[in-house]
Amino acid sequence: MIKEKAKLIDLIARFIAMTAKILPDDVSEKLKELKNRETVPLAKAVYDSMFENQEKALKLNRPSCQDTGVVNFFIRAGASFPYLGALNEVLTEAVRKATVIAPLRHNTVAIFEEKNDGTNVGERAPFINWEIVQDRDDIELYSYMAGGGCSLPGRAITLMPSAGYEGIVKYVFDMMVDWGINACPPLLVGIGIAGSADVASVLSKWALLRPIGSRNPNPKGAEMEKLLEEGLNKIGVGPQGLSGSSSVMGVHIETAARHPSTISVGINVGCWSHRKGCIRIKRDFSYEIISHKGVSL
Numbered sequence: 001m002i003k004e005k006a007k008l009i010d011l012i013a014r015f016i017a018m019t020a021k022i023l024p025d026d027v028s029e030k031l032k033e034l035k036n037r038e039t040v041p042l043a044k045a046v047y048d049s050m051f052e053n054q055e056k057a058l059k060l061n062r063p064s065c066q067d068t069g070v071v072n073f074f075i076r077a078g079a080s081f082p083y084l085g086a087l088n089e090v091l092t093e094a095v096r097k098a099t100v101i102a103p104l105r106h107n108t109v110a111i112f113e114e115k116n117d118g119t120n121v122g123e124r125a126p127f128i129n130w131e132i133v134q135d136r137d138d139i140e141l142y143s144y145m146a147g148g149g150c151s152l153p154g155r156a157i158t159l160m161p162s163a164g165y166e167g168i169v170k171y172v173f174d175m176m177v178d179w180g181i182n183a184c185p186p187l188l189v190g191i192g193i194a195g196s197a198d199v200a201s202v203l204s205k206w207a208l209l210r211p212i213g214s215r216n217p218n219p220k221g222a223e224m225e226k227l228l229e230e231g232l233n234k235i236g237v238g239p240q241g242l243s244g245s246s247s248v249m250g251v252h253i254e255t256a257a258r259h260p261s262t263i264s265v266g267i268n269v270g271c272w273s274h275r276k277g278c279i280r281i282k283r284d285f286s287y288e289i290i291s292h293k294g295v296s297l
């Protein structure tokens with residue numbers, strides 16, 4: 001078991017290190033699309049600098065942005081995956097190792113002590129959110145580097161049910177107008193709608209992990225995503241907040257049934273350097289990187 005654990009730690013550490021440097025396929029494609037669609041010269045130049053940044057990150061083996069965030073994991077874990085019980089420790093050690101090999105910036109600060117021990121590991125860090133899936137023996141592991149700028153617009157609120165979906169739209173627009181610029185647009189906006197702020201907030205992070213362009217399975221949810229995307233683009237924030245035709249890469253909504261007396265909304269955003277990744281690992285440690293096609297570790 002010790003040998004297997006070490007193998008898994010090594011694999012996941014190399015995966016995290018890779019995601020710090022190479023943007024996922026959907027983000028790269030979307031940035032290309034927005035650049036080609038852009039008409040404002042300054043905004044076009046900003047997109048050019050983003051692509052130059054990516055080329056240099058690869059060439060110099062450096063992170064895409066200096067802020068490599070606090071690592072979050074979201075896992076769909078097969079109930080029969082043989083190393084399920086070891087995963088907590090494996091993921092923690094993988095972050096510790098990735099911090100050295102990537103390298104990742106030292107971001108994890110202990111609450112109250114206000115100390116940063118330079119490992120990116122600490123109390124409930126990495127943060128891990130699980131979904132256990134029956135009749136499967138593999139894991140689908142999503143990683144997300146929650147940077148400071150892109151965590152700043154994160155909000156959740158519980159509204160009176162009479163506020164309705166209009167109340168959600170107003171809240172999203174207010175937050176994006178006030179705080180979106182801190183997160184290095186164009187943004188991927190993740191929204192959770194549920195009956196309490198904690199559930200809505202976690203769902204808004206799951207929403208950030210969906211492939212850009214995918215739609216909520218409920219046609220009304222899909223329509224709301226489309227309308228919010230069109231509306232937020234009209235704000236004119238543009239890449240890096242310097243004005244332009246597009247403010248967002250997309251809007252994704254995830255939902256959970258709510259209490260009749262409450263309607264809660266959670267918001268989280270991914271920045272232009274949205275460092276998320278998805279890897280499927282089988283019980284024999286063979287793997288497929290879903291988010292970055294053609295990349296090997």
Ligand code: SF4
Binds near residue numbers: 066147148182
């Ligand atoms: S918002 Fe994103 S690109 Fe901007 S500093 Fe933070 S991690 Fe880097």
